[in-house]
Each structure stands twice: as C-alpha cells, then as structure tokens.
Amino acid sequence: MKNYDVIIIGTGAANIVADAAIADHKSVAIIERGKFGGTCLNRGCIPTKILVTAANRIREIREAAHLGIHVESVHADWAAVSRRMWHKVNENDSIRTYYEQFKNVTVYAGTASFVDKKTVRITDANNHTEEITGTAIIIATGGRTHVPSVAGLQESGYITSETFFGAAYPPEPYKSLIIIGGGPIGCEFAHVFNAFGTHVTLVQHNIRLLPKEDESVSAYMLQQFEDYRIQVHLNQDTLSVRTENGEKILTCSDRTNGKK
Known part of the structure; x- marks a missing residue:
C-alpha cells in the first residue's frame, strides 16, 4: 500500500494545496473522478460568465437607443459563443497534464471513499479498487446542486x-x-x-x-x-x-x- 504525505480529493480550489505541497517536496496523491479544475472551471464561474458576457453585450446593443445609438437587429450566434466557452472549459486537460509531470505526484482517476482516518480507497470507472494512506487528507469535492423533492x-x-x-x-x-x-x-x-x-x-x-x-x-x-x-x-x-x-x-x- 502506497503512503503519501498529502492526499487531495478533488481538483478545484484544492489545487492551491497541491501546489504548496509540491513546492515543499512532499509526496502527493491527487484523486479526481471527473475533469480537473473543479466546479469553477467545468460548470460554475468560468463557463457561466462566458455566457453572461455574451448576454450582457446583447442587452447593451438592444438598449443603446437611449444613448442615441440605433441598431436594427442583433444576431446572437449561440454556436460561436458555445465554442468559445468549451474551448476554455477544455483547459482541464492541460491541468491534469501539468500535475502528472511531477515525480512526487501521483494522479488517480476514480472515486474516493474512506476505509479509516488515514486510508482511502479509490474506485475507478471499471470498478477496480486501490487503497492508499496519507499523513494529511484534504477533502475538496466541491458543491452539488440541491434537487428539491417534487412529485414527477x-x-x-x-x-x-x-x-x-x-x-x-x-x-x-x-x-x-x-x-x-x-x-x-x-x-x-x-x-x-x-x-x-x-x-x-x-x-x-x-x-x-x-x-x-x-x-x-x-x-x-x-x-x-x-x-x-x-x-x-x-x-x-x-x-x-x-x-x-x-x-x-x-x-x-x-x-x-x-x-x-
């Protein structure tokens, strides 16, 4: 069973912790079951703000008449806006590559669960498991949408x-x-x-x-x-x-x- 100085579950804000541990020459295990970058990059701040920026421009153009600027029509290209958004989101691949280059870092693709206070079991997409231990374990799995209990x-x-x-x-x-x-x-x-x-x-x-x-x-x-x-x-x-x-x-x- 491999032992690490730091085990980090999730690759959003906790990447700051990973960077500090790497700089301090500690052995680091990073566990991620989805895309690197966490909530902010993949489904939160960054993609939504790209869409919001486009929506803001649409509003500004449509409401420019009060400034004396008249525009006959506004054509919003959803496909072009979406391509720009996905181009940014897909930077998650380069984040994974960045961490995989360090000799003192091991990246695990899978879901983490606790065996005990210092032992984590990793289950990959094929349901294979591996257990590792760590001196410090950081949980940074991000937020999830609250789905209300509604009939139907x-x-x-x-x-x-x-x-x-x-x-x-x-x-x-x-x-x-x-x-x-x-x-x-x-x-x-x-x-x-x-x-x-x-x-x-x-x-x-x-x-x-x-x-x-x-x-x-x-x-x-x-x-x-x-x-x-x-x-x-x-x-x-x-x-x-x-x-x-x-x-x-x-x-x-x-x-x-x-x-x-």
Whole structure:
C-alpha cells in the first residue's frame, strides 16, 4: 500500500494545496473522478460568465437607443459563443497534464471513499479498487446542486449545472425554460437565456429574488426581469411536474393563500 504525505480529493480550489505541497517536496496523491479544475472551471464561474458576457453585450446593443445609438437587429450566434466557452472549459486537460509531470505526484482517476482516518480507497470507472494512506487528507469535492423533492420531477426529467455543462448542453437556446430557484445561479441562467430569445419562467420559494442580497437589489432585479418579460413567480411552493405533448408543466402554490 502506497503512503503519501498529502492526499487531495478533488481538483478545484484544492489545487492551491497541491501546489504548496509540491513546492515543499512532499509526496502527493491527487484523486479526481471527473475533469480537473473543479466546479469553477467545468460548470460554475468560468463557463457561466462566458455566457453572461455574451448576454450582457446583447442587452447593451438592444438598449443603446437611449444613448442615441440605433441598431436594427442583433444576431446572437449561440454556436460561436458555445465554442468559445468549451474551448476554455477544455483547459482541464492541460491541468491534469501539468500535475502528472511531477515525480512526487501521483494522479488517480476514480472515486474516493474512506476505509479509516488515514486510508482511502479509490474506485475507478471499471470498478477496480486501490487503497492508499496519507499523513494529511484534504477533502475538496466541491458543491452539488440541491434537487428539491417534487412529485414527477424524476419522471419528467430536469437539468442541473452538472448536466447542463455536459451531455445536456443544448445545441441552440431553449424555446422555453422553467427555472426553479431565484438565487444567483437561477437569476444568472434566466438572464442568459432570456437574452438569447428563450421564454423564461422563474419560480422562487422565497418572497423575493436574491434573498441574501439587500432588499433594494432584489427589487431592482425583479423590475429588470419584468421589463425583460421574464415571468417571475415569488413565494411559491413547487408541487409537481408532469409532461404533456412534449412540454413540461409545473404546478406550484402560493405560500400565502395556497392558490395554484
């Protein structure tokens, strides 16, 4: 059984720890079951901001009339924007290559689980296992989307950030989109797809959008969304989802009076 000074599970923010350990000439084991770069590079900050930047430019051009600049039409090339985004995301390959070059680093592709406080079992895609030990073990597996318990959701299907920036990524903007959740990520996706011409409906459990922000920020965001004809339903309990004629239908209830 191999022993390491440092075992690192996850290759997002923990790469900072890996760099420090490598510089200190420690033996390092890096375990990653997916793509290097973690949440930020693969399905978070970086890909979403590339889409947001494009959406922002669309907005600026469409709203330039108040500055005396008139543009007859705006053509948004989803395919070109997507190519730019995937080009950046695919830098995860070079991150893996970077760490594999160090003699004191071993990269393991697989899922980690604990045998005891100092022993980690790695299970690869073929279900083969290997156990290693470490003096220090860093867990940095990132965040996961909270999927609410809604009747019919599993049967109808849904998309999270994990699947959106993967097999479910659309070849063109959706015709229509329902977003459950009005936090930063929900609002971000509403902004992007509305700018690209998608009919967006946002359902929020809280009484306001961006509930962790100042009330004035929430009110401004709501007004912006209404101006952009994004349908926003606040203070809602999401009850069920069903599919009819290829369309998903969401049933929700107002938390104040129970009206559906």
